[in-house]
Amino acid sequence: MYLDFRKQVETLLNETISHLGIETIDLDLEPSKHADLASKVAFRIASREKKDPKELAGAIVKAANVKKFPLIGKMSAMGPYININTSRNYIEETISRIRSEGTSFGGGFCEGQILLEHTSANPNGPLHVGHIRNSVIGDTLVRILRKAGYNVETHYYVNDMGRQIAIVSWALSHFEFDTSKKSDHSIADVYIEANAKLGEEPEKVMEIDKLMQLVEKGDEATIKSFSEAVLLALDGIKETLSRMNIRHDSFPYESTFVRSGAVTRIIEEIKATGRTKVDNGALVLDLEDYGFDKELVVQRSDGTSLYITRDLAYHEWKGERADRVINILGADHKLISGQLKATLDLLGKPEPEVVIFEFVSLPEGSMSTRRGKFISADELLDQVEEQAFVEVDMRRPEMPEDFKQKVAHMVGIGAVRYDVIRVSPEKSTVFNWKEALDFEKQGAPFIQYSHARACSILNKAQEEGIYNETFDMEPSLLVEDTEVELIKKMAAFDSIIEECARELKPHTLAIYARELAEAFNQFYRFVPVINIDDDKLKATRLGLVDCARIVLAISLDTLGIDAPKSM
RNA sequence: GAGACCAUAGCUCAGCUGGAUAGAGCAUCAGUUUGCGGAACUGAGGGUCGGAGGUUCGAAUCCUCUUGGUCUCACCA
Numbered sequence: 206m207y208l209d210f211r212k213q214v215e216t217l218l219n220e221t222i223s224h225l226g227i228e229t230i231d232l233d234l235e236p237s238k239h240a241d242l243a244s245k246v247a248f249r250i251a252s253r254e255k256k257d258p259k260e261l262a263g264a265i266v267k268a269a270n271v272k273k274f275p276l277i278g279k280m281s282a283m284g285p286y287i288n289i290n291t292s293r294n295y296i297e298e299t300i301s302r303i304r305s306e307g308t309s310f311g312g313g314f315c316e317g318q319i320l321l322e323h324t325s326a327n328p329n330g331p332l333h334v335g336h337i338r339n340s341v342i343g344d345t346l347v348r349i350l351r352k353a354g355y356n357v358e359t360h361y362y363v364n365d366m367g368r369q370i371a372i373v374s375w376a377l378s379h380f381e382f383d384t385s386k387k388s389d390h391s392i393a394d395v396y397i398e399a400n401a402k403l404g405e406e407p408e409k410v411m412e413i414d415k416l417m418q419l420v421e422k423g424d425e426a427t428i429k430s431f432s433e434a435v436l437l438a439l440d441g442i443k444e445t446l447s448r449m450n451i452r453h454d455s456f457p458y459e460s461t462f463v464r465s466g467a468v469t470r471i472i473e474e475i476k477a478t479g480r481t482k483v484d485n486g487a488l489v490l491d492l493e494d495y496g497f498d499k500e501l502v503v504q505r506s507d508g509t510s511l512y513i514t515r516d517l518a519y520h521e522w523k524g525e526r527a528d529r530v531i532n533i534l535g536a537d538h539k540l541i542s543g544q545l546k547a548t549l550d551l552l553g554k555p556e557p558e559v560v561i562f563e564f565v566s567l568p569e570g571s572m573s574t575r576r577g578k579f580i581s582a583d584e585l586l587d588q589v590e591e592q593a594f595v596e597v598d599m600r601r602p603e604m605p606e607d608f609k610q611k612v613a614h615m616v617g618i619g620a621v622r623y624d625v626i627r628v629s630p631e632k633s634t635v636f637n638w639k640e641a642l643d644f645e646k647q648g649a650p651f652i653q654y655s656h657a658r659a660c661s662i663l664n665k666a667q668e669e670g671i672y673n674e675t676f677d678m679e680p681s682l683l684v685e686d687t688e689v690e691l692i693k694k695m696a697a698f699d700s701i702i703e704e705c706a707r708e709l710k711p712h713t714l715a716i717y718a719r720e721l722a723e724a725f726n727q728f729y730r731f732v733p734v735i736n737i738d739d740d741k742l743k744a745t746r747l748g749l750v751d752c753a754r755i756v757l758a759i760s761l762d763t764l765g766i767d768a769p770k771s772m
Numbered sequence: 773g774a775g776a777c778c779a780u781a782g783c784u785c786a787g788c789u790g791g792a793u794a795g796a797g798c799a800u801c802a803g804u805u806u807g808c809g810g811a812a813c814u815g816a817g818g819g820u821c822g823g824a825g826g827u828u829c830g831a832a833u834c835c836u837c838u839u840g841g842u843c844u845c846a847c848c849a
Binding site for chain 2: 730
């Protein structure tokens with residue numbers, strides 16, 4: 206809704222400025238605390254034409270034909286700033302749209318095909334608390350982009366032929382596999398054991414190299430043993446992801462690009478650029494003019510492919526199938542993804558948009574699956590749900606066990622997801638048990654609570670027969686400050702989605718959802734809803750509660766957090 | 773050693789392409805209608821925006837230097 210208002214303001218200002226005989230220029234619009242939208246365009250014109258910005262702002266406001274635009278209310282100049290407010294019509298239109306559009310409110314303004322890859326952790330163990338930052342950022346972006354209107358396909362790119370997997374496969378034939386545990390955890394056990402062994406007896410590394418060559422050549426037995434190892438880990442990983450409301454549409458395997466011949470083809474293309482040479486038997490590519498000092502190794506001296514080469518083939522494939530290709534990657538991939546983009550550019554192929562997130566480390570240092578130094582996602586989720594159960598039990602002791610468990614799950618997962626997504630990806634963090642288990646009052650539970658509260662109010666009203674979705678509302682009766690604030694907040698939802706989708710910054714939505722919940726709580730605190738005599742006003746306010754319920758539910762859903770009807 | 777990213781209130785963080793008195797939450801302190809879910813609401817205190825220069829009418833935001841942290845610099849992924 207806010208996007209429509211903004212568009213009208215843009216049209217109005219452009220018309221007005223050109224009417225004044227001034228060349229069009231960046232309108233420099235921004236939301237402001239002084240108005241629903243503010244323009245700094247007077248500064249821009251002033252510096253170009255050596256005029257007084259205050260006078261210009263005044264002149265523009267005076268010349269503007271506001272009446273033509275139904276969503277625009279008051280427009281005024283405050284010094285050099287032009288402040289624009291929404292109209293009463295905007296408020297009432299917002300209400301009627303939420304009621305008619307329901308859960309599709311606030312989205313659907315973009316179109317196109319997107320391929321988004323996230324998580325893609327090596328199948329050599331369970332997801333740990335660092336990996337889930339990738340998963341949560343990725344999945345939230347997927348939900349945001351879908352809400353915006355894109356058709357999004359999600360990928361988990363599976364490394365099924367790298368060195369790590371060769372080690373896992375080797376480990377499975379040398380060490381005991383514990384079938385009593387979740388399979389991804391048992392894979393980690395043998396992987397850690399194998400790495401320790403290889404450290405003690407370096408001559409065994411040759412056996413790993415041998416396995417890699419066999420796989421690359423297409424040796425059936427080796428391929429089968431690799432893929433068994435991968436599936437064991439992947440099954441466990443999928444289970445963890447699904448616990449966090451995350452699922453991928455497809456799991457492309459690295460090996461398919463080797464077997465299809467795509468890797469060989471792309472190596473030929475790279476050679477054809479004339480920028481490669483053979484160094485100690487390995488094929489290397491010069492990317493110095495892209496700012497990379499060191500040459501990029503594209504093929505090993507024994508002829509086997511490398512991660513980067515397979516990834517190039519994968520990206521070529523992705524680029525042919527989508528308008529936007531997005532990857533969520535950890536900070537350790539900064540350099541390699543830069544090299545990947547440079548190489549794709551060199552080959553004239555579309556480059557992916559890369560979202561990099563910084564690492565989550567432990568107080569004692571960085572995490573490592575290989576060394577067994579990590580906190581698994583499963584462990585975190587178990588602990589958090591357990592703590593959430595304690596909280597529910599404390600507040601709703603009379604409720605049955607399965608209710609408490611269900612709520613504890615929703616609240617626990619919500620808390621973890623919210624905690625990850627509220628921080629912008631470029632901040633590195635240190636994992637801390639005490640903080641992880643502390644249910645921040647204004648985090649996910651706060652938003653979920655607001656939703657449950659709205660549901661419960663409506664439920665009560667329906668039982669008493671004083672409200673249902675078809676009741677007539679009279680939006681003109683909604684004039685209290687807290688009511689208007691709540692409505693404006695709901696109206697802004699589309700602009701938040703638009704911004705998150707454009708800049709790939711999901712944390713803004715987390716903040717928004719919290720503010721929306723806050724606006725609802727304030728409204729409900731200050732304005733009587735059920736306990737009033739005026740039936741029309743009562744139905745109207747209940748209708749507003751219903752709208753808030755809808756937008757809270759959409760917001761939570763877009764964050765991948767369950768919206769409980771009661772908690 | 774080189775490069776990239778980060779540094780804002782006691783703690784965790786917002787702050788969009790430089791622009792109107794630097795914002796939230798947590799924590800602390802003080803309060804709240806016999807009124808609808810108190811996992812709620814109101815208010816207060818708390819900041820040399822790591823440091824030093826510079827560009828600009830204007831800098832938390834841009835440039836340079838500097839300090840501290842994270843990540844990277846493999847024929848690993």
